[in-house]
Amino acid sequence: MRNASHGTVRNVNLHGGLGVHVRGVSHIFDGLQVIQQADLQVEPGGFLAIVGDSGGGKTTLLRLIGGLLAPTRGEIVFTASGEMNAGESARGTSSQSTQAVAQTSSISFCFQEGRLLPWRNVLDNVALPLELNGVLAHERRAAAREMLAKMQLSDSENKMPAQLSGGMRMRVAMARALVTRPKLLLLDEPFGALDEVTRLALDEELRQLWLDTGTTAILVTHSIQEAVSLAQQVVVMRGKPGRTMQSIAIDLPKDAAHRTNMQFVSLCERVYQQMTLQSKEVARVAQ
Ligand SMILES: Nc1ncnc2c1ncn2[C@@H]1O[C@H](COP(=O)(O)OP(=O)(O)OP(=O)(O)O)[C@@H](O)[C@H]1O
Ligand SMILES: [Mg+2]
Structure with missing residues (x-):
């Protein structure tokens, strides 16, 4: 996996967010495997977006990270936030400890309907x-x-x-x-039901809140442009069961005008290519 750094607690004193490392997570619902060997990593205070096939397990993965579900296989490891000392990483290698981290370190959810x-x-x-x-x-x-x-x-x-x-x-x-003041904010298609102008305004507000609070953010979205404009890395989930593809690093100036620049367009193109790979190729590019 790109950018992987097992067990490290980088930037621990710079951010108030939790680092999240999903390692080889699979999930089975009532005998049906919906996620296969998912891997992703986000540093404390980072912003990661997940895009991909409908029914590919994105919401399930978010619920696993948030401790609402227990993974069938694999582990989800949290690394320390800014309030902790570098040695005191919060590790949740089972669903129980994931749930404990969710309760004590404040993981918040934001869903499409607002609820x-x-x-x-x-x-x-x-x-x-x-x-x-x-x-x-x-x-x-x-x-x-x-x-x-x-x-x-x-x-x-x-x-x-x-x-x-x-x-x-x-x-x-x-x-x-x-x-x-969560250390991890999990957003599941939060603006999917809104018109484009409102959505762009809310994207900007979300980005500002993320910068102001230092929280780590994981955003599931169906919009490639939203993913590329907000996140520092994008992970595509493909297939059934859903698998994570190699993460795409987004290295863009975060200003409002960048949606039209060529670098932005070519990053969107890279995400799009992963989203439209044939299933044989998915197996090759999956981590
Ligand atoms: N509680 C559940 N019990 C049984 N099956 C479930 C449950 N939740 C989700 N599934 C199944 O798991 C699969 C993945 O669902 P999930 O909601 O995670 O996909 P998704 O990627 O979020 O899809 P979408 O983009 O449409 O929101 C689907 O086949 C769904 O029917
Ligand atoms: Mg979903």
């Missing part, structure tokens, strides 16, 4: 994860207001989800995902 609670207003939706962690009411509201201000949603804190546009709902969902 806001319709009976709670915006402020109380954003404060929910803190409420579940037993944070006092005035403290969690202050933290939620801070996040809403970052997302330019302060004026909407008393609105109910049904009163919001799709883009606003996703910004509330992002605020909720970030209110716990």
